[in-house]
Amino acid sequence: MGLLRRHPALVPGLLFAAALLLAPTLAERGTLNDLWNMAFFVVLAAAWNLLGGFAGQVSLGYSAFVGIGAYTTVLLANAGWSPWVTLPVGALLSAAFSVLVGLPTFRLRGPYFTIATIGVGEAVRVIASGLDFTGGSSGVRMPPGTFDFESNYYAMVGLALATLALVAWLQQNAFGLALESIRQDIDGAEALGVNSTRIKLEAHAISSALVAVAGGLYAINFQYISPGTIFDFRLSLTIVLMPIVGGMGTLAGPVIGAMLFSYLQIKVLASPTLRDSYQFIYGGLLIVVMLFEPRGVMGLWERLWSRLPRRRTPAIAEARGAG
């Protein structure tokens, strides 16, 4: 039982995973679409959280990596390549680009890094709209016969679960500790021998590769991409908001955020009046979270949990009192 005590999320996590993987035999297509969308958001949010949450490097340019993954898959699929090849190639290209972007921008700290990433994201979008081989601003289509919802569903859910497992594993080994130390005090971390630039580059590469695979699957599922959808600033924005609202730097935070946002999106898309201004809610959420609980839903949960009256063993009470 030691394993369970160390990982209290293991049992509900496994049950949840089993339910998601069994869903295609039980649920309808509409529900599965919503679940696919949620898994897509979980990948984006959890991968972003690796750099933005654990290491505290808030990037507003992640749509660039979604876009690179999506464009690689579409362009290579049109050249006759199988998704088994295009998805890893997209991940590699995205990771390579993340290093290219990270080398200069990781020299910046805090908000300066964040604003530089807005610049990078915008530059990528502007350039993708202006290039010929990307189909310009009108976008590109997948070749016919590449659509298969069921396998795409399994791939996306599998990717989401793999991402969460990877993040959980990284969180509790030395790499996760290094990320955490960078967030708390980058100079202190450096003084203790953490090569902060290298750790940040690695976290950036891992998360951008994961995001690129999700982008590739997105392209296969929707069969059509354009700079206006895939490089959209709003996508970067959603990616950032999910972990922030859920709780940055935690394992469950991005999942909560992704569930909340995919639910919101379904509700909002169903009502035509809200469709154009759904980010009103996003902005309001962001203001409320930043003013009242910068640690998001998870922070709120901890606050409520610690207020609950309950019996404590004397040793724990003593330790808490001392801490």
Added chain:
Amino acid sequence: MQKFVVVALNSLLTAGLYATMSYGLAVIYGVMRIINLAHAGLMMLAAYATWALNDRFALDPFVSMVVVAPAFFLIGMALYATVIRFLPRSSTGPSMQSLLLLFGVWLVLQNLAYAIWGGDTQSILTPYTMESVRFLGGRFGVPQILVFVVSILSLVGLTLVLRRTFLGKAIRAVTQNRDAAMLSGVNAGQIAAVAFGIGTAFAAMAGSMLSTLYAFTPDFGRSFLLKAFCIIVLGGMESFTGVAVGALVLAFVENFASAYTAIPVSFQDAISFTLLVVVLVAAPGGLPGLWRMLDRKVVAR
């Protein structure tokens, strides 16, 4: 040579506008150490306000600025009193929390505009929109020239306020050293509210002027926010002269790059974003920092 003069004059005209849109950001950064991401939303909102006044009452965009700028001064003060005031203060530099909070404000403004005016592209057409003036062998649009004149007037006005009035001196004092200013009896909270109002009013003026030059949607303003940020970084974040120099540098680089290199016009925005990243990385102190660094090297020899 003639092409050079025309491009240089065009850059100068652009620089006036760029300076106006950056001053608001610089005042707020100076007093509060906050990067006002909502700047873009405020510029967009002012563009719509100008458009609405033009549409309803056939008011000229440059005349309507007389109404729009003071109105946005009050909006800025209100924004400070309701939201910004509650941010925990950071003495070292802008906090992530303030950045994300203002980002939220920007989103709310943007979607307020979507809810009120919808997502269609709007533009303002005045009798002089298509007019141009011949000068030194080049053609210069009348709106561009008017924007330049108004920019210079507003910048002179701001400089006078900052140099000559008690309020201006207090703003500069808080910018230089908040604690020392408070010890000398300056109400820093009040000054911050006024500074946020001034910053917002300048965003509004920039927005009104942009609306005479470009078509806009509620998504408008992001690229101009990045440009403004690039300019204040170039100018060294706190210096008001630095902002003017930064605006000149960015305008010249953009115009000359698209006039003399093979970079297509559609990539022009990418130039400023790249410049922003390069400046942030290579010269985080901006031009003043670079100047001091070179100076020190010369002295060392």
